[in-house]
Amino acid sequence: MRRIYVKEDVCIGCRLCEIYCIVQHSKSKNIIKAFRNEPRPLPGVLVEEKGPISFALQCRHCDDAPCVESCITGAMQRLEDGRIICDIERCVGCWTCIMVCPYGAIRRDQNRKVASKCDLCIGEDIPVCVKNCPNEALTYE
Amino acid sequence: MLSLCKGEFSVERDDDRCIRCLVCVRQCPSDVHKYDEEEDRIYSDESECVGCQRCATLCPTDAITIRYKPMEMKENANWKTYHLTNIYKQAETGGILLTGMGNDKPYPIYWDHILLNASQVTNPSIDPLREPMELRTYLGRKPDLLDIEDGDELILKTEISPQLKLELPVLFSAMSYGSISLNAVKSLERAATIAGTYYNTGEGGLHKDLHKYGKNTIVQCASGRFGVSPDYLNAGAAVEIKIGQGAKPGIGGHLPGEKVLEEISETRMIVEGTDALSPAPHHDIYSIEDLRQLIFALKETIAYEKPVGVKIAAVHNSAAISSGMARAGADFIALDGVRGGTGAAPLVTRDNVGIPIELALASIDQRLREEGIRNNASLIIAGGIRSSSDIIKAIALGADAVYIGTAALVALGCHLCQKCYTGKCAWGIATQDPYLTKRLNPEIGTRRLVNLLNAWSNEMKELIGGMGINAIESLRGNRLQLRGVGLTDTEYKILGILPAGE
Amino acid sequence: MRQELSKRGVDVRITVNKMRYVIVGNSIAGIGGIEGIRSIDKDGEIILISEEPYRVYSRPLISYLLAGKITDEKMYYREEDFYDKNGVKVLFGEKAKEIDPKSKEVVTEKDTIRYDKLLLTVGGKPFIPPIKGIQKRGVFTFAGWDDVKAIGDFLRENDAKRSVIVGGGMIGIKSAEALKNLRFLAYANRRFATTLRECGLNVTIVELMERILPMALDEEGGNIYEEHLIENGIDIITGDGIEEILGEDEVSGVKLKSGKRIECRIVIVAIGVHPNIELAESAGLKVDRGIKVDRVMQTSKKDIYAAGDCVESYNILLEEEMPIPILPLAYKGGFTAGVNMAGGKGRSEYHGGFPMNSIQAFDLPLISLGMVNPDGGCEVLSARDGKNYKRLVLKDGKIFGYLAIGNIDRAGIVAGMMKEGMNVEKFKEAIMEDDFGLIYLPKDIRDNKLRG
Missing domain, CATH: 3.20.20.70 (Aldolase class I)
Known part of the structure; x- marks a missing residue:
């Protein structure tokens, strides 16, 4: 199972990972349209910043995933290729997954009242955050 | 004291392309770009721009163009903008002017006046793709x-x-x-x-x-x-x-x-x-x-x-x-x-x-x-x-x-x-x-x-x-x-x- | 010998007798058990005895269903073909009456089923206090799908505008929100309501303790949450209990211990659940407050396992065994049992946990972890900004309890540190920061997490 890792030492806090994640999960996948004319999805990547330190954090797609084990609806599930996704049709926004994720990698989508997280860009060989990180701070290995 | 030296660059933002992602704001070490939340707009303080092109390079929609646009002084053969702005700066600071990188004055660059030879007919040239070449x-x-x-x-x-x-x-x-x-x-x-x-x-x-x-x-x-x-x-x-x-x-x-x-x-x-x-x-x-x-x-x-x-x-x-x-x-x-x-x-x-x-x-x-x-x-x-x-x-x-x-x-x-x-x-x-x-x-x-x-x-x-x-x-x-x-x-x-x- | 047999056309492949796994209880722990078994043993026979006639559904969702936030189809915890895909034979509507550990049999009303390995995931049942009038029409428990149906049927037939919830725990609050927000026509009182909005009922929560969610909240947290519920139209009475449920055959109101009377047509008893231990007890399994299990989820009898709300779990904070009826532990326990029943190694030990709850009523989220109200000998840090509240309880440098109201987003990191038993003495203040995240952790710990 390949995962996204971050090299904190070279993360420059530009947040392009978030921007490309939003575009990838938008309706049109056109960066200008996605930002200007469409409802903006929450990015699945979360950038933490404090002073000069910054890093991007994505779901680890744990082997022993507490979010999947704890999900009260079955929305949080592991696909056959190992990635964990949240089926927002089934999610009711109880935030149990947020309570158990030891990385704090799941977000509350307050508009849609569902959990939002990284899906490793279904259909892409390399997640777009990794592909577009200008400083190669993200790796997919 | 009013500074007589203005910025040397203009920041052109194509508002049709700008998505307010704020990468430019985060990347500029001179704080040129500032986001105004009230107006959902990015203002640029051009006077601080040094023309490093960082923002333009990282902008995901190519919305930014940084153009070299020095103040158009009334130069003459003796008094160039270079001299005028240096004097303004020194009149304002009283100090030695500092700079970085190499001499950029138009002294002759002899490399550009020297041309290289090549072999024709009498002494065959060598194809480096086919024969070993040594730079050691x-x-x-x-x-x-x-x-x-x-x-x-x-x-x-x-x-x-x-x-x-x-x-x-x-x-x-x-x-x-x-x-x-x-x-x-x-x-x-x-x-x-x-x-x-x-x-x-x-x-x-x-x-x-x-x-x-x-x-x-x-x-x-x-x-x-x-x-x-x-x-x-x-x-x-x-x-x-x-x-x-x-x-x-x-x-x-x-x-x-x-x-x-x-x-x-x-x-x-x-x-x-x-x-x-x-x-x-x-x-x-x-x-x-x-x-x-x-x-x-x-x-x-x-x-x-x-x-x-x-x-x-x-x-x-x-x-x-x-x-x-x-x-x-x-x-x-x-x-x-x-x-x-x-x-x-x-x-x-x-x-x-x-x-x-x-x-x-x-x-x-x-x-x-x-x-x-x-x-x-x-x-x-x-x-x-x-x-x-x-x-x-x-x-x-x-x-x-x-x-x-x-x-x-x-x-x-x-x-x-x-x-x-x-x-x-x-x-x-x-x-x-x-x-x-x-x-x-x-x-x-x-x-x-x-x-x-x-x-x-x-x-x-x-x-x-x-x-x-x-x-x-x-x-x-x-x-x-x-x-x-x-x-x-x-x-x-x-x-x-x-x-x-x- | 084998060659000879083979020559005679006899299939000589060594066939090990297939295991027969029997699971009693179609619950989250039961599903964990099935998935645990199937992670090791793809062929064994699995028989699931399900008292309720439904495909496995999620009990915590009943309040969402009552409120009309979800439809029936979304109640199901797994896809429709789950049992087929996993080769599970389900006996719907059958109740296990007794277990004979000697002959390895489960007796139901219709049949006697032999098992090689048995898993009990019989859950808990709502606690019904001995209150005068509790049998009256209009009194409901709130633990399963049938309860939602019964409440819905009742509301369709009766012009109920007022309700009383007995118990200010998690179920009480979620049912209060559901009744207040009632807007789904199937359950709303169509005959009596003129607009959707009017479907909502007046709700009074009566809690015996000094505050709602007495275990999950501290005093200040309780105040914040009570105020929030009151702002959203819920009446709350604390420090008082129900003396009597009034009315002839049908509920017309309640009389409190303080003498106060509240008019209502519907009473929901939501005091809590306690483990179903009767079946286990009658089979001679060791029980206390719940069924006793070891680290591989085996009960005191060989080949009988148990998991979920019916068992006692090891509370890693209090270092003692007790029922911890929460869904994450139910699944994990069931899965662990399943793996061990199938003889698997690896993820085969269950190390217990601690109480944790994520609740959200009227859009104010709350996460409570561990022991928020310690007996003493603990250091407490707290911070409040409006409805945002954080409380951190430390014992010997480790997190003993944590409460977040409002800003709950990174609470999982805290839960993870509690699970690991991490000493947080050096950065405890950081945990209280609004924007707390991994970045506040010391570099070595953070690196570990980021590489993990």
């Missing part, structure tokens, strides 16, 4: 004569002085940790290791993390003697005594205290937060004899196992001084021309002191040959080498190898904004700000530098192959391969080359 270069004192014992097997009896072995005749110039970031130093070090050449510590000492990679390091001993210790001297592959620098001949260096952070203070062996002042002269060198003493003191320390060289700025009497250095025991001489770069120098010095490296090189090579001591020391030249053709021309003029500084930094992302001295390098190169230094990922930096060296190696092989030469050694000092265009008789004479057509 050895730097160090070469013996006057080789004493070989004849017999079943030839045995070299002459003891050869220590040599530096380079896989291509290019080294990375002295750039101290302090003037550039540790990530930049690491990039240079790793690239030098991979490419089989050397980088130079400058006068910043050798960071503890890099001691173990000393085999591709030239350690410098400058007038401030920062970080110099027997361990340091022995950690490198060679030692270079720095007398002068092309960007600021005759003056010392100054790393302001605010840049002397913990790791720099440790590396330089000075108190944290204190200014690192390199005196203009070495206070123990007032003559060639004094220099000889230092050279041999250093050689003693490193047990004569590695070459010791001397670096000077190219000035009017460089040829005579070089003769002295070669006689004083320098295994290599590094010459830094008027266009050599710097992290910080007084503008007036950078723009007016020194001589072009091409002329200095030609005259020194000539002088050492005439005196029969050209083999005493190798010649490394520096100061404004921009391309593989500059290198080939330098070698044909008599250089053994070249140092590249600015070119290396440009490969790392430098956009030549000349604001190194502010410490706010947006590309993470000439800065110690931890927020900015991260921007230079040493893995990427290494890759870019190695790519540049590989590209130049391939081009150099094409050029010498075209001349019918298969080893760079055969081109060294081969001025017949050069012809000049648009020069004066005196310049031809100094350069030792013929005009094109002759």
Whole structure:
């Protein structure tokens, strides 16, 4: 199972990972349209910043995933290729997954009242955050 | 006081493309871009823009164009905008004007007046894709004569002085940790290791993390003697005594205290937060004899196992001084021309002191040959080498190898904004700000530098192959391969080359 | 011998008798058990005895269903083909009456089923206090799908505008929110309501303790949450209990211990659940407050396992065994049992946990972890900004309890540190920061997490 890792030492806090994640999960996948004319999805990547330190954090797609084990609806599930996704049709926004994720990698989508997280860009060989990180701070290995 | 100096750049934002992602806001170290939440708009304070192009490069929608747009002064033949704005600045500050990078004044660039030869019909050219080509270069004192014992097997009896072995005749110039970031130093070090050449510590000492990679390091001993210790001297592959620098001949260096952070203070062996002042002269060198003493003191320390060289700025009497250095025991001489770069120098010095490296090189090579001591020391030249053709021309003029500084930094992302001295390098190169230094990922930096060296190696092989030469050694000092265009008789004479057509 | 047999055309492949796994209880722990078994043993026979006639559904979702936030289809915890895909034979509507550990049999009303390995995931049942009038029409528990149906049926037939919830725990609050927000026509009182909005009922929560969610909240947290519920139209009475449920055959109101009377047509008893231990007890399994299990989820009898709300779990904070009826532990326990029943190694030990709850009523989220109200000997840090509240309880440098109201986003990191038993003494203040995240952790710990 390949995962996204971050090299904190070279993360420059530009947040392009978030921007490309939003575009990838938008309706049109056109960066200008996605930002200007469409409802903006929450990015699945979360950038933490404090002073000069910054890093991007994505779901680890744990082997022993507490979010999947704890999900009260079955929305949080592991696909056959190992990635964990949240089926927002089934999610009711109880935030149990947020309570158990030891990385704090799941977000509350307050508009849609569902959990939002990284899906490793279904259909892409390399997640777009990794592909577009200008400083190669993200790796997919 | 109202400043009469306006910004030099205009920031053009295509509002149809701008998505308010704020990458520009986050990336500008000069706080040019500011987001106004109320209006959902980004305002740009152009007066602070230095034209580094960081925002324009990272903007995901290409919404930003930074245009050079200096104030249009009423210039005349004597009074240029350059002079007017400098006077305004000095009238406002009362201080010496500082600048970064190399001399940008329109003094003649002789490389651009020299053309290379190529083989036609009578001496076939060589295709580097099909035949082996050699760029390998050895730097160090070469013996006057080789004493070989004849017999079943030839045995070299002459003891050869220590040599530096380079896989291509290019080294990375002295750039101290302090003037550039540790990530930049690491990039240079790793690239030098991979490419089989050397980088130079400058006068910043050798960071503890890099001691173990000393085999591709030239350690410098400058007038401030920062970080110099027997361990340091022995950690490198060679030692270079720095007398002068092309960007600021005759003056010392100054790393302001605010840049002397913990790791720099440790590396330089000075108190944290204190200014690192390199005196203009070495206070123990007032003559060639004094220099000889230092050279041999250093050689003693490193047990004569590695070459010791001397670096000077190219000035009017460089040829005579070089003769002295070669006689004083320098295994290599590094010459830094008027266009050599710097992290910080007084503008007036950078723009007016020194001589072009091409002329200095030609005259020194000539002088050492005439005196029969050209083999005493190798010649490394520096100061404004921009391309593989500059290198080939330098070698044909008599250089053994070249140092590249600015070119290396440009490969790392430098956009030549000349604001190194502010410490706010947006590309993470000439800065110690931890927020900015991260921007230079040493893995990427290494890759870019190695790519540049590989590209130049391939081009150099094409050029010498075209001349019918298969080893760079055969081109060294081969001025017949050069012809000049648009020069004066005196310049031809100094350069030792013929005009094109002759 | 085998060759001879083979020559005679007899199939001589060594066939091990297939295991027969029997699971009693179609619950989250039961599903964990199935998935645990199937992670090791793809062939064994699995028989699931399900008292309720439904495909496995999620009990915590009943309040969402009652409120009309979800439809029936979304109640199911797994896809429709889950049992087929996993080769599970389900006996719907059958109740396990007894277990004979000697002959390894489960007796239901219709049949006797032999098992090789048995898993009990019989859950808990709502606690019904001995209150006078509790049997009256209009009194409901709130634990399963049938309860929602019964409440819905009742509301369709009766012009109920007022309700009383007995118990201010998690179920009480979620049912209060559901009744207040009632807007799904199927359950709303269509005959009596003129607009959708009016479907909502007046709700009074009666809690015996000094505050709602007495275990999950501290005093200040309780105040914040009570105020929030009151702002959203919920009446709350604390420190008082129900003396009697009034009315003839049907509920007309309640009388409190303090003597106060509240008019209502519907009473929901939400005092809590306690483990179903009768079946286990009658089979001679060791029980206390719940069924006793070891680290591989085996009960005191060989080949009988148990998991979920019916068992006692090891509380890693209090270092004692007790029922911790929460869904994450139910699944994990069931899965662990399944793996061990199938003879698997690896993820085969269950190390217990601690109480944790994520609740959200009227859009104010709350996460409570561990022991928020310690007995003493603990250091407490707290910070409040409006409805945002954080409380951190430390014992010997480790996190003993944590409460977040409002800003709950990174609470999982805290839960993770509690699970690991990490000493947080050096950065405890950081945990209280509004923007707390991994970045506040010491570099070595953070690096570990980021590489993990």
